[in-house]
Amino acid sequence: MAFLLKAKPTLAVSIVASLVLHAGLIAFLFFGVQQAKPPEPKKTPKFVQAKLVELKQTAPEQAPKQSTENTPRKIDLTKRQQEEKAAQEKKQQAKAAEQKRQKELEDKRKKDEAKKIADAKRKKEEAEQAKKLEAAEEKKRQQALVEELDRIEKERLEKQLAEEAAAAEAAEKALLAEQQAEATAQSYVALIASRIEQFWSRPPSARTGMRCELLIKLVPTGRVVNVSIISSSGNSAFDRSAEQAVLKAEQFRELQNVKPEVFERYFRELRLVFDPQDLRL
């Protein structure tokens, strides 16, 4: 009893120490793992690689498209310039008319006033000033036009880029889907091959390295419709045994799960290299 009483404070101390130690360790582990989290997104380089390949392929296509788009824009520019020229001519005509009027006025003034020459000079100066003003206005208009054209051009470029990016993405997705389909097809082919090997009875004359290519015609239920040999192994017994194995397998029910388009592409007429691995000789 006395021992227990005396032992209690040390026991409490040790319990607290142990709990603190474990809590600290768990907290440290959690923080450590959380700090180690950021490098984890490295998991996805596969997709990044696919993207890079796609973009490289589309990159040369972008350049010619841009060059073809540039020429119509130039045509547009010249058109506008022509229009501007026409407008200028009109304005000049208007100016000429004005000048005529001014000359008439000057004539009147000549009649009216004695200082004809000074007046004429003054009018000329005014006319020149007006011309300058108009020229300045014209410049401004042209600048505005050029700016607008630039803006339109930029918008078009952006749109084009966006469209190309979308197209590239779509192509990439299609490529990925295709790869996936191919992978699943490969897994089913492997399954079929292993099934055929199960049904295969080894002829005594079979040797290591013997392989023959079979053409297996299948229907979507997975049933074998026809088997023929495309390339022989050189040993007719081996070829026949392989053919027999396919016929014995009769149906590959797993193919019922395959998507129709994948089936049409890979399994309607399946070329299978029969290459059994368990030949000991």
Added chain:
Amino acid sequence: MQPGESLSLWSLISQASLLVQLVMLVLLLASVVSWVMIVNRGIYQNRAAKLYNDFEKQFWSGIDLTQLYKQGNNRASSGILDGVENIFRAGFKEFSRLRQQSSVEPEVVMQGTERAMRVALAREEEKLEANLSFLASVASVSPYIGLFGTVWGIMSSFRGLANVHQATLATVAPGISEALVATAMGLFAAIPAVLAYNRYSARAESLLANYETFAEELSSFFHRKLHSGQA
């Protein structure tokens, strides 16, 4: 393979199967309890060693044994008495008690004193080595428990693999990583327990040897006193 899936420790533990979680819980408890005992034994043995040194110094300083006994009376009644002093008190008490009975033979006095000291020694041994057997069993068993959890986790992760056409590493890796947490926890519980067990049992042994030597010295002292008193 979800790209956003994080393999944090918590998700590894919380996504494990019930049995593996149970194993982890058991291992955590074992670790906590073994650390309680490690700290407790460490404190106790340190104090015992210190008390032994102090008491031996006092004993050989030429102090009168009756006075030494009386000094300890207070502590004995309050119950904070440990280690070698208990042996001394048991021996001295028996010795003086038997000596007061005049009819008792010196040999019988010696025998009674030695027996009393042996009993006290056995009690001290028990105190020194308390809980060490628990540490030993945690040390030897918890790796196996962790391994069991791991094997079970790997089994279930492979069973999940059987239903997949395309077996990739990504389909099994999380399960295996999950399962390996159990082994890690088992080792985490076992390693300190092994170290502590080895250290504390060695220390307890050396302390006990010290106690025994002291008991022998004390009995020879009593023997001398008995025979010089007769002569």
